[in-house]
Amino acid sequence: MKIIHVVFALLLVIAGITIFVLAGDPPMGATGVPHPTIAGLSMGGDGTAKLAEIGRAPYYFQISVILLAGSLLYMGVPEHRRDTMLKACFAAGLAFALFVWIMLWAGYESYLATGETTVIFGFPAPTNWMFWGVWGSFVAFDLFYVFAFRRYFLHPDDEAAFEALVQELDAERGTD
Amino acid sequence: MEEYRQPIILLFVALYMVACIWVGLWAMRRTKSAGDFFVAGRGLGPWVVSLAVFSSTLSGFGFVGGPGLVYATGLSSIWMAVCSALGFATGYYLIAKRIRMIAEVRNAMSLPDIVFARYGSDAARLLTAGTILLGVLGYLATQILAMGVVLQSILAGTEMFANISLIASIAISSAVLIFYCVTGGIVASVYTDLVQGIVMIIAGALVVITAASVFGGGFAEATDILLASDGEDVMPFGTLGPMASLSWYFLFGLGLAGQPHVATKMMMNRKLSDNKVILPMTVFGYVIAAMLWVSVGIIMRALVLGDVALPLSGADEAAPAFLSTYAHPVLAGVVFAGLFAAIMSTADGFLNIGAAAIIHDIPKALRGRSLNNELFWARTATIVLSLVAAAIALSSGQLIAILGAFGWGTFAAALVPVVLIGLNWKQASARAAIASITVSLIINFAIQIFQIQIPYAISGGFLAMLTSMILFIGLSLLEKPKPLPKDIDRIMEL
Numbered sequence: 209m210k211i212i213h214v215v216f217a218l219l220l221v222i223a224g225i226t227i228f229v230l231a232g233d234p235p236m237g238a239t240g241v242p243h244p245t246i247a248g249l250s251m252g253g254d255g256t257a258k259l260a261e262i263g264r265a266p267y268y269f270q271i272s273v274i275l276l277a278g279s280l281l282y283m284g285v286p287e288h289r290r291d292t293m294l295k296a297c298f299a300a301g302l303a304f305a306l307f308v309w310i311m312l313w314a315g316y317e318s319y320l321a322t323g324e325t326t327v328i329f330g331f332p333a334p335t336n337w338m339f340w341g342v343w344g345s346f347v348a349f350d351l352f353y354v355f356a357f358r359r360y361f362l363h364p365d366d367e368a369a370f371e372a373l374v375q376e377l378d379a380e381r382g383t384d
Numbered sequence: 385m386e387e388y389r390q391p392i393i394l395l396f397v398a399l400y401m402v403a404c405i406w407v408g409l410w411a412m413r414r415t416k417s418a419g420d421f422f423v424a425g426r427g428l429g430p431w432v433v434s435l436a437v438f439s440s441t442l443s444g445f446g447f448v449g450g451p452g453l454v455y456a457t458g459l460s461s462i463w464m465a466v467c468s469a470l471g472f473a474t475g476y477y478l479i480a481k482r483i484r485m486i487a488e489v490r491n492a493m494s495l496p497d498i499v500f501a502r503y504g505s506d507a508a509r510l511l512t513a514g515t516i517l518l519g520v521l522g523y524l525a526t527q528i529l530a531m532g533v534v535l536q537s538i539l540a541g542t543e544m545f546a547n548i549s550l551i552a553s554i555a556i557s558s559a560v561l562i563f564y565c566v567t568g569g570i571v572a573s574v575y576t577d578l579v580q581g582i583v584m585i586i587a588g589a590l591v592v593i594t595a596a597s598v599f600g601g602g603f604a605e606a607t608d609i610l611l612a613s614d615g616e617d618v619m620p621f622g623t624l625g626p627m628a629s630l631s632w633y634f635l636f637g638l639g640l641a642g643q644p645h646v647a648t649k650m651m652m653n654r655k656l657s658d659n660k661v662i663l664p665m666t667v668f669g670y671v672i673a674a675m676l677w678v679s680v681g682i683i684m685r686a687l688v689l690g691d692v693a694l695p696l697s698g699a700d701e702a703a704p705a706f707l708s709t710y711a712h713p714v715l716a717g718v719v720f721a722g723l724f725a726a727i728m729s730t731a732d733g734f735l736n737i738g739a740a741a742i743i744h745d746i747p748k749a750l751r752g753r754s755l756n757n758e759l760f761w762a763r764t765a766t767i768v769l770s771l772v773a774a775a776i777a778l779s780s781g782q783l784i785a786i787l788g789a790f791g792w793g794t795f796a797a798a799l800v801p802v803v804l805i806g807l808n809w810k811q812a813s814a815r816a817a818i819a820s821i822t823v824s825l826i827i828n829f830a831i832q833i834f835q836i837q838i839p840y841a842i843s844g845g846f847l848a849m850l851t852s853m854i855l856f857i858g859l860s861l862l863e864k865p866k867p868l869p870k871d872i873d874r875i876m877e878l
Contacts, residue, residue, distance in 0.1 A: 212805075212811070212857065212861075215805075216854070216857045216858070219850065219854050219857070220854065222850060223850055223851075223854060226842070226850065229839070229840060229842070230840075230842070238839065238840050238841075239623070239624045239625055239628060240616075240623030246688060246689075246695045247695065248456055248695075248696070248698060248699050249455070249456055249685070249689075249695070250456060250623045250624075251613075251614045251617065251623055252614050252616020252619070252622070252625075253616065253623070255616050255619070255625075258625045258626075259626070269627070269630055270630050270633075273630065273637075276638075277474070277637065280474060280477075280478065280805075281473055281474065281477045281478070283477075283805075283808045283809065284474075284477030284808060286877065286878060287877075288877075312620060316619060325611070325619070327607055327611075329603075330602055330604045330607060331603060331607055331618065332607065332618060332619055334620050335618060335619060337620070338462065338463075338466060339462070339466060342466045342633075343466040343671070345469075346467075346469035346470035346473050346637075347469040347667065349469070349470075349473045350469055350472060350473050350667050351664070353473065353476055353477065354663065354664055357659075357660040361476075361477070361481065361660075362481060362656055362659070362660075366878040367656060367657070369874070369877075369878060370485055370656070370878055373489065373871060373874050373875070377489055377871060
């Protein structure tokens with residue numbers, strides 16, 4: 209199976225989850241409720257009720273999005289450079305991103321069930337997973353780009369091949 | 385010093401604007417051709433490109449509209465910012481190298497040039513240019529509106545300009561923007577981006593420190609207020625809920641590489657190997673500056689819900705109100721200059737790609753060549769575009785961030801499949817490109833024009849982008865692969 213087929217399959221899964229969500233009847237206040245006295249300010253309302261119709265659909269939606277993001281990034285590495293080490297690094301990076309998401313969602317569900325949360329670094333724990341975890345999980349891919357740049361993203365042989373192509377085209381244009 | 389607050393703020397903003405005008409005059413001497421005007425001759429160093437990429441990405445939408453959204457709906461919109469690491473990764477993994485290579489071998493000046501090189505289709509080039517023009521008008525309107533709102537809030541605090549109108553504020557700020565864009569083109573744009581990026585990083589960092597000191601207990605005290613009054617707003621999905629937040633993550637994370645004002649800057653670096661340095665600098669700059677988005681919004685919401693401050697007249701007032709009330713006058717001056725920097729750094733990019741679409745891409749697609757005397761017409765188109773966008777800004781009556789999300793969605797839905805996937809998959813076809821761009825535009829504009837309310841506040845841009853990606857791959861898979869031009873085929877191997 210080629211990577212484009214994986215991308216296509218994941219897009220269809222995301223579309224399926226989205227259709228499931230759209231097909232349901234959203235509960236009252238599914239996107240918050242207006243503040244009773246302050247214009248332009250919305251309140252969250254009952255978080256549990258918001259998920260009553262769609263259950264864990266957002267959870268599976270985001271798992272698919274993370275896998276899709278990883279698959280798209282993988283497409284950015286030239287085919288002939290995709291070795292076992294690259295696959296291992298991508299697997300580790302995606303596992304970390306999924307771990308972060310699972311922790312975030314578990315923390316949020318726990319808050320919905322108990323109404324309580326731990327405040328760390330000034331914000332609730334699930335919010336910290338969002339701020340630093342969701343952002344950081346793809347910073348790992350950014351750092352991989354930096355450290356593996358010459359091995360996977362602009363190999364000296366590929367750079368030389370491009371320079372040769374430019375010279376070849378210049379020569380052709382010069383003879384036209 | 386407090387009695388001089390408004391004059392100090394005005395002084396910083398005026399100094400910043402004078403600097404922009406000076407850069408415009410300096411750049412005018414270096415702008416001798418349409419190539420200089422649109423792509424700066426592909427000779428920029430890594431610092432300039434990285435600051436230009438990040439400052440173009442984080443615009444008035446993020447710096448003014450972002451805090452407004454957090455004030456109004458809690459942390460839902462932060463998913464648009466935390467996806468930045470993914471967004472820049474997709475940009476550099478998937479398009480930065482190829483777009484720069486194609487620009488060099490085909491002497492491309494714009495994204496539609498790249499699309500034409502890849503698909504060999506004038507229709508695809510025309511649709512790409514048309515999409516850019518439509519998206520630019522929506523997005524540029526956001527920036528112009530944001531400039532007007534910020535300038536009005538500053539001038540209204542002075543005796544002399546207490547009753548200044550939004551129209552007058554838009555006219556003054558737009559005049560500076562138009563001046564340096566018309567005189568210096570992309571050279572002025574990227575060098576003002578350099579200054580603007582630095583100002584934005586300083587502003588973002590200083591505002592976080594100031595925001596943390598508004599309450600004695602720092603952000604934890606603000607969080608306690610929010611948890612007591614609502615709770616959902618300070619949890620990861622804000623008041624709009626998970627599906628709205630996650631659809632924004634998809635749209636903004638995977639859609640960043642489809643933003644033409646960002647992608648175009650990836651054509652301008654001097655060396656391909658500079659990308660290794662540009663990516664981390666871009667990610668670092670963005671995250672520091674984006675802290676303003678979270679911190680100002682959350683503090684203003686806590687102040688109002690905690691009965692410490694009066695409710696704002698509009699959500700977009702969150703950043704100006706915070707700076708006018710809680711920041712030290714000098715800091716407020718720096719950050720107000722930073723707000724203008726954020727707005728202008730994106731607006732100048734839009735003016736540039738919009739002008740390229742009008743005078744270079746659309747004529748090339750329709751009659752095989754661009755206009756004569758491109759430089760003159762580029763400058764004329766820049767002025768016309770600004771005036772049209774200003775008119776849209778004044779007549780739309782929408783929040784800055786909502787207008788910005790529409791512009792972003794238009795670009796992402798139409799261009800991500802064609803550029804991001806198309807430059808990495810040889811089987812992608814011109815017909816699929818044409819179909820996916822067309823369908824994405826229809827969905828996006830139908831949702832906007834008919835004001836269709838999507839359940840769970842799922843982003844309309846996300847729906848359009850998901851549909852166009854599926855359509856693009858599905859249709860391409862159904863077609864027999866066609867041979868690519870030799871140069872493009874070899875570039876796609878690298």
